[in-house]
Amino acid sequence: MQQTNRNNAFKKLFYVKQVPKIKEYLEEAVFLKKARADAESLKIPIVDDETGRFLELACYLLKPAKILEIGCGTGYSTYFLLKSILKELASNKSYGGYDSAGESVIGICKALESAEGGICKVNQSAESKAGQSTRGSNKVGNSKTQFSYTGIDLNRKRLDQACLFIGSLIKKTIEPCCDSKRIKTAIETESSRCSFEFIHGNAVEIIQAEQETKEKYDMVFIDAAKYQYPFYLEMVMDKLGIGCAVIADNIFYGGKIFREEILKHDANSVAGIQEYLRMVTKEDAFETSLFNIGDGISLSIYNKDK
Numbered sequence: 234m235q236q237t238n239r240n241n242a243f244k245k246l247f248y249v250k251q252v253p254k255i256k257e258y259l260e261e262a263v264f265l266k267k268a269r270a271d272a273e274s275l276k277i278p279i280v281d282d283e284t285g286r287f288l289e290l291a292c293y294l295l296k297p298a299k300i301l302e303i304g305c306g307t308g309y310s311t312y313f314l315l316k317s318i319l320k321e322l323a324s325n326k327s328y329g330g331y332d333s334a335g336e337s338v339i340g341i342c343k344a345l346e347s348a349e350g351g352i353c354k355v356n357q358s359a360e361s362k363a364g365q366s367t368r369g370s371n372k373v374g375n376s377k378t379q380f381s382y383t384g385i386d387l388n389r390k391r392l393d394q395a396c397l398f399i400g401s402l403i404k405k406t407i408e409p410c411c412d413s414k415r416i417k418t419a420i421e422t423e424s425s426r427c428s429f430e431f432i433h434g435n436a437v438e439i440i441q442a443e444q445e446t447k448e449k450y451d452m453v454f455i456d457a458a459k460y461q462y463p464f465y466l467e468m469v470m471d472k473l474g475i476g477c478a479v480i481a482d483n484i485f486y487g488g489k490i491f492r493e494e495i496l497k498h499d500a501n502s503v504a505g506i507q508e509y510l511r512m513v514t515k516e517d518a519f520e521t522s523l524f525n526i527g528d529g530i531s532l533s534i535y536n537k538d539k
């Protein structure tokens with residue numbers, strides 16, 4: 234019996250070694266479990282893992298070049314939004330994705346490293362091998378791919394934790410810049426320039442203050458104060474590129490949005506989500522789908538210039 238168990242364990246180990254993606258998956262599960270436990274021990278709300286996977290898949294398929302996250306918290310959801318760009322960076326030798334032993338030096342890739350020389354090496358995509366990327370709308374000829382992530386949060390402590398967490402994954406310190414509210418860094422490789430910025434403050438005010446900048450987002454993820462969802466959307470409307478995906482979390486709010494009787498302390502949040510859903514489903518500019526994932530997710534594709 235013991236011998237059979239040992240044989241099975243050996244077969245499993247052998248299999249995992251043969252298929253590095255399985256090891257990557259198993260190690261990531263441990264990494265995420267720890268990150269979730271850390272957040273929960275501090276009573277910090279974070280997205281469900283299913284929601285995280287939804288974000289990961291959306292980014293993997295849509296390859297957004299400019300992401301805005303409203304309510305980044307401690308960066309747990311940010312990990313899923315950035316996962317594909319982290320892998321692209323890790324596979325890029327000009328970023329120093331490998332140390333002299335040929336192993337990844339980017340945090341997450343180190344953590345997910347396979348038994349046979351690093352998953353990042355195994356996952357090196359055709360596009361990064363060719364020194365080009367098809368990411369988002371920012372590809373111009375053979376010029377460098379521009380990627381940018383901006384996360385906003387009202388809670389300074391959480392924002393600082395997000396900077397530490399994401400900084401540890403990209404092996405870079407994300408530092409205050411211009412004023413203490415903006416914490417940013419950039420990574421330049423032969424084929425891409427990736428910037429990561431975290432802004433402390435009220436998203437409504439921050440986005441409003443940036444109205445003059447002409448840059449458009451390819452993806453916006455909303456996970457902040459529910460009563461403000463309509464305001465976030467209003468503020469961001471002029472900054473949505475054609476095909477931009479606007480994703481909102483908690484749109485079922487534990488089923489509360491369907492109830493006739495709403496508790497007083499939920500009223501503003503329910504009204505905010507209901508109004509948001511009215512906006513994204515009635516506005517011609519959006520094509521919206523609702524997903525019964527986690528606490529409910531809406532995905533709205535912006536398809537018309539206002």
Ligand SMILES: C[S@@+](CC[C@H](N)C(=O)[O-])C[C@H]1O[C@@H](n2cnc3c(N)ncnc32)[C@H](O)[C@@H]1O
Pocket residue numbers: 278279280303304305306307308309310311385386387388391434435436437456457458461
């Ligand atoms: C549910 S938590 C976000 C969790 C995060 N997305 C994750 O899954 O890791 C909501 C966050 O929104 C932030 N928030 C609330 N109102 C905000 C506002 N007006 N502007 C920016 N952030 C806000 C809160 O500080 C809080 O950290």
